[in-house]
Structures are given as C-alpha cells and as structure tokens.
Amino acid sequence: MGRFLSLLALVVAMAVGLWLFSQKASKDVQRVTTWQVEGEKSAQPASLDWREAQESLARLDSLLAASEPAPQELSAIAQKAAQWVAGSRPGSPEYRLAVAWRAACLALAQAGPDASDPQRQKARAELAVARAVLAGESPGSVTHGIQDQLKNVQVEHGEQVQKALEETAP
Known part of the structure; x- marks a missing residue:
C-alpha cells in the first residue's frame, strides 16, 4: 500500500509539474510571437x-x-x-x-x-x-x-x- 501511495504521489507531482511547464511554455510562445525588433523608423x-x-x-x-x-x-x-x-x-x-x-x-x-x-x-x-x-x-x-x-x-x-x-x- 505504501508503494502505491508513493507511486500515486509521484504521478500527481509529475502531472502538476507538466501542467506548470505547459503554462510557462504557452506564455513564452505568446511572448515570442508578439516580439518585435525596434529599428529606425x-x-x-x-x-x-x-x-x-x-x-x-x-x-x-x-x-x-x-x-x-x-x-x-x-x-x-x-x-x-x-x-x-x-x-x-x-x-x-x-x-x-x-x-x-x-x-x-x-x-x-x-x-x-x-x-x-x-x-x-x-x-x-x-x-x-x-x-x-x-x-x-x-x-x-x-x-x-x-x-x-x-x-x-x-x-x-x-x-x-x-x-x-x-x-x-x-
């Protein structure tokens, strides 16, 4: 039973980490798509x-x-x-x-x-x-x-x- 709970905690931790990573990745992609180099106008x-x-x-x-x-x-x-x-x-x-x-x-x-x-x-x-x-x-x-x-x-x-x-x- 202890191994099952450890495995479950590991899976939940990985899921939370994956979700946080995907949120950051989507923000980074949004930032890159709107990035503009400012040159002389x-x-x-x-x-x-x-x-x-x-x-x-x-x-x-x-x-x-x-x-x-x-x-x-x-x-x-x-x-x-x-x-x-x-x-x-x-x-x-x-x-x-x-x-x-x-x-x-x-x-x-x-x-x-x-x-x-x-x-x-x-x-x-x-x-x-x-x-x-x-x-x-x-x-x-x-x-x-x-x-x-x-x-x-x-x-x-x-x-x-x-x-x-x-x-x-x-």
Missing part, C-alpha cells in the same frame, strides 16, 4: 500593393540582369520596400516580401558587374524568397518572422553605411 508606413509588388519583382529581375543597375531605381524600390516594411506586421507575408526586396536592393547596389559576384548571388536568393511569397508559399512561422525582423535591421544598417560611403566618395 525612417519610412512612412504604406500598405503593400500586390500589383505593384509584381511589377517591382519584374523590374528587380531586369536590374539583376544588368551589369550596372541604375542606383536611382534601386534606391526607389528600396524606399518603397521600406515603406511596406513599416506598414506591415512582422511575420506576415507582406513583411517577408518587403524585407526580401530591401535586402535584394542593398545586395545589388553593392554588387560588381560579374554575374558570379557573391552580392548578386545574395540578391538572387532574396528575389527567390520574394517569388515564393508572391506565389503564396510563404511560411508563417515565428522563427521566420524574427529572422525577417533581424534581416530588416541589418539592411537598414547596410543602407546607412552605403549612403555614408556615397556621400564621402569624391
């Missing part, structure tokens, strides 16, 4: 226009094919993408698409004329992400949302560095 928020997004993708594809893409066009597309980033919720397909475009524009601005340049490869990879989002294949996981936020902060920093280099160039 330099762009005015705008909602993503899917038709314009299709046109921008086609334009970025043609800029990628050019040996020296027009910096003004890259800057305009990146500016529009920054507005879309500011106007969308992290973790959403719109946010993922806008961050991918911003990253592609920055990589292409830093790329050399050679087709095998690592920055051009990076731009191609970002455009592949954008195509997947436009095709409806965007994963909506918490992890991707956080990765996109961090990538957006990196791109913002890269854009600031690029702008500073352009201003200081003779």
